[in-house]
Amino acid sequence: KAGVTQTPRYLIKTRGQQVTLSCSPISGHRSVSWYQQTPGQGLQFLFEYFSETQRNKGNFPGRFSGRQFSNSRSEMNVSTLELGDSALYLCASKRDGSYNEQFFGPGTRLTVL
Amino acid sequence: QQQVKQSPQSLIVQKGGISIINCAYENTAFDYFPWYQQFPGKGPALLIAIRPDVSEKKEGRFTISFNKSAKQFSLHIMDSQPGDSATYFCAASMSGNTPLVFGKGTRLSVIA
Secondary structure (H helix, E strand, O other): OOOOOEOOEEEEEEOOOOOEEEOOOOOOOEEEEEEEEOOOOEEEEEEEEEOOEEEOOOOOOOOOOEEEEEOOOOOEEOOOOOHHHHHHEEEEEEEOOOOOOOOOOOOOOEEEO | OOOOOEEEEEEEOOOOOOOEEEEEEOOOOOOEHHHHHHEOOOOOEEEEEEEOOOEEEEEEHHHEEEEOOOOOEEEEEOHHHHHHHEEEEEEEEEEOOOOEEOOOEEEEEOOO
């Protein structure tokens, strides 16, 4: 079974731009969560989507948004990029009925200059 | 507000030794406690997880010990190998579809 895939793997943007990241969950998983990983703050939860609806949301500004498609693929968007948005963005998928076993993708490394 | 505190930040262990990483949590509603292993350039990989109805869970060389009254849980890596060198994260979540709350991570180096 293929794992969680994320594209692109690396991105370089400049301040003020916007970016869209993509995540394809493990086949059959309908829950997709997004996390931001930085050396200072560690892994922080952004949001979770299930069946095309946002089910949970973390404490991030409105510049961070996401969506999920009918095939469970998810995208997250960051508008008006700031230097502090430089991070590894990870998505994780979970099977219905699993307790909370989340399987992570390799992440997208975003650098904001 | 850090809900899961992990220690130590870094750990150096001799090959064949036991690596021990500790986590403490505050929210008594947490009832799922996984450990993740992350290698450079990779996403975190689920290693082992425990629920509060048991005090210990073992999978191969990896063991979770759980102390509900102390609100602490730990990961023990027996017979540590250089290939175990990675960053380890503990996490916790409540029942239902709630997000994982992660500790800050422990960088483990196993030296020969």
